[in-house]
Amino acid sequence: MDATELLDTAAEAARAVGPRLREAFRSRPQVALKRDFHDPVTEHDKAAEETIRGVLESRFPGSVIVGEEGGRTGSGEPVWYVDPIDGTANFASGLPYFCVSIAAAVAGELVAGIVYDPVREDEFTAAAGGAWCNGEPIRSAGAVRDREATLLCGYPSPLDLETDGEEGLRRYGRMVEAFASVRRPGSTALNLAHVAAGWADAVYGTRAQPWDVAAGALLVRRAGGVYLGDPLAPGDYLAHVGGFDLESSALAGTDVHKR
Structure with missing residues (x-):
């Protein structure tokens, strides 16, 4: 499968939920609990995942989607890994540090991924050719100790x-x-x-x-x-x-x- 097409699809799906998340941010949405009170979820987590699944399934029918909220569905390639809001506690309380995370794997190997920050509208993307932030190449370099x-x-x-x-x-x-x-x-x-x-x-x-x-x-x-x-x-x-x-x-x- 073409990694560029997979990345484009992941980016389309991530962007599709940006407006909803920005509008809901700092609205203090009602919070439900999953495992315990340290593990919150909101209606926006579930709705965002449904939107993302819709985009992925329309572009790659029958592919596997492993989502935090909806579990595993499908039976074919690629395999998508979806977190509709990574950092739900921050999102729910109004701290601007959360994101949408979507990755695609083929034959057990990661080939494309996006981490999308809807507040800053930063898109971190990766595929076979490298990694980028908003289309500009990024390099993982910094301190040595x-x-x-x-x-x-x-x-x-x-x-x-x-x-x-x-x-x-x-x-x-x-x-x-x-x-x-x-x-x-x-x-x-x-x-x-x-x-x-x-x-x-x-x-x-x-x-x-x-x-x-x-x-x-x-x-x-x-x-x-x-x-x-x-x-x-x-x-x-x-x-x-x-x-x-x-x-x-x-x-x-x-x-x-x-x-």
Whole structure:
């Protein structure tokens, strides 16, 4: 399948929900809960995914769609990974750090992806030829060691604290001490896009789903950065700009790096 056509379709689907998300942003939409009170969902998550599915299915009938809200449907190629709002808690409370993430895989390999920031209208795209932001090539380059670097993370999550206990807090403390700055912005896909663009230097998280990381992982790799972990399976992930000294980093002790 042609990666350019897949990317164009993903971009069309992402843009299709931009007006709705911008209009609903800072309207304080009603929030429902999925797993627990740390895991919110709004009517706009579900409606946006329905719109995205409609575009994808119209262009590639019968293809598989794996969505955060609607689960897995279809039986053919390509396989689409869709997060209609990555960073729902931010979106629902009025913090301008969330995005739409769509990736396409063929024969088990990621071939196209977009991370779309509807507030800033930034489109981070990746395919065989490279990675771009709003059509301009991006390069994943920046700091080479912790003390110069900005780390974006979602660790420790409530589940991490439940599983790791005090060690989770100690690990986070080591990161805070080692890095020039540590930030928890709240959107995995947008964090990865920023590392791809060289706007941040590293990102680490646990228990990610493919719809969280697939597009961002492709962005990082196509921009010349490093992504560790399997973006098409649930699990931990670690990404950094090209040239970063991971072996000397506080991140070297994470499970994903050991693998």
